[in-house]
Amino acid sequence: MNQQINPEPPSESQAQAAPDTMKKYKKSSPLVRWTKLLLRSKTGTVGLLIVLTVFIVGIFADQLAPFGVNEQNYANMLAPPAWQEGGTSEHILGTDNLGRDILSRIIYGTTISLLVGIFSVVVAGILGMGAGLFSGYYGGWVDTVTMRMVDAFLSIPNILFILVILAVLNPGIMTLIFAIGVTNWVIYARLIRGEVLSVKEREYVKAAKSIGTKNLTIIRRHILPNVFSTFIVISTLSVATTIILEASLSFLGMGVQPPDVSWGYMLSDGRDYLATNWWLATFPGLAITITVLGIIFLGDWLRDVLDPRSQGR
């Protein structure tokens, strides 16, 4: 009755440590397993490559950028990209209205865009996840209070709310992350709560209760892993919207403050020149697109990998 395929040989360290009856309790090292899983998926590999590249660019911006972030070259203002007529190989992606090298600015902008994009999603995600899990699982007044709070947050225009926070706390990267985080958590809270409501009615949650598992353990062991894929999907998509949100805030003068630069800032800066000098806004926009795409690919793969049913495929 029990035919089976032996998936992987027992790893040596485990087999040594355990007596022979325990030999079958094996796990290959996580690093090897994850690499294998990653290489199996093309999208995942591409996503990881993009994200890694962007990270490396962000970390080594100083070394990689050919020009300084605010180095102006008045002799070469609004120079087009190198392959266009009038472009120079010195400024591959051209220069902006003050003669600053666009490529260098994109490289410098990576750090801040990534920091804001990822960390505000992390802040919002943690807050929203916690609120969603507890309000969905416990229900009753916990749920009512949390959800009315969510309603209140949703009724205030997002950007106005962030502007108020930024105005009170002085603009800067940390305040930006904080402001976006505390306003965006409601999206996660709502979605996660909905998922929890459906997961908590499954029989395995009932089974855990009847065993006597504590509520917090049930949330951690049974609810969280089963709502996590939803979370991954919305949070990777949110990284994109957050980078754009940061752009709008920069445009309104409350985001990143010069001399710092971010992709969003560049985007809004180049808006005035869009009709005549397309490259000012296009390249930072491309940078956002590619990064977001990479994160979405990676998130997509992560969601699949976290689902045991898709393993072995």
Added chain:
Amino acid sequence: MNKAKTAVKPTQQSKSKSPLLELKNVKKHFDVTEGWFTKEREYLRAVDGLNFTVKKGETLGIVGESGCGKSTTGNLIVRLLDPTEGEIIFEGEDLTKLEGEKLRQKRRDIQMIFQDPFSSLNPRMRVFELIAEPLRTHQTHKGEDLKKRVYELMDTVGLNEEMAQRFPHEFSGGQRQRIGIARALALNPKLIVCDEPVSALDVSIQSQILNLLQRLQKELELTLVFIAHGLPAVKHISDRIAVMYLGKVVELTTREKLFANPMHPYTEGLLSAVPVPDPEVRESRERVVLKGDIPSPVNPPSGCSFHTRCPFADEKCKQEVPEFRELKPDHFVSCHYPLESGKGTLQNN
């Protein structure tokens, strides 16, 4: 198989006849009122006054149509639901009064096997973790000891040790149900509530699981409450059978008496609905065909709740609620006109 030794506290020397579990007038009503401002509240009487006992070491089968409250009964016993009214006495202690940590400790002794083996196992946990969960929760085993116990349990229910690191989706329904059984056995419970454990399985697998449960019951001296919607499944395994109708037990007796001599017309109806393979017997037997559907538990009929479908009902049945009484030794019926010999004759009047 040697009975697994665990840190379960020794039972107080149980008197052989004393019931392990006793339900006293247990009711569970769900509020189904629609709208916030409705004055009249409506209640769904899922379970409406249950009185029965489960003796140590026996298997009590509970049968009834869908919607008769048998699953609610199971959930009430394991305290997944809180009763609206009544007492559930387990080893002399009222379970309904237990709260918090005390209740958590008590849950060790009462475990449940669920109906759907596809949703009762967390798809993200490996078999080992699934079976180890109760042991970890109550910290009865650790380290090597834990591994040994899990493998022992897997062996008991007929699973290979190699399967420990696999996920539930890699198993068939029958094997999944075995995992569920191993999990229920892990803490050496005194009572296991089986909520239709075979109804989601193929017929060929059903008997395997039933045999397994029966074997385990003998070997581990378990007490089982076995819930099913048809008589064939419970016939195989039960010592006594309770027939439920609309949230109430209408007949409770030993398996032999129930099949040989049912006294409630509803039981008779259920019995004659069981298919008979022999065409000659099938032709000759008298069938009591129940007409109509089970009435809504939101608005149950007056008097005897079965009178709307009973072929023998009269005015008395419409007005008076029949008492659940012991008509013959070990044979409880709630009917004004109980059947005499399963032939549809009236006993009195």
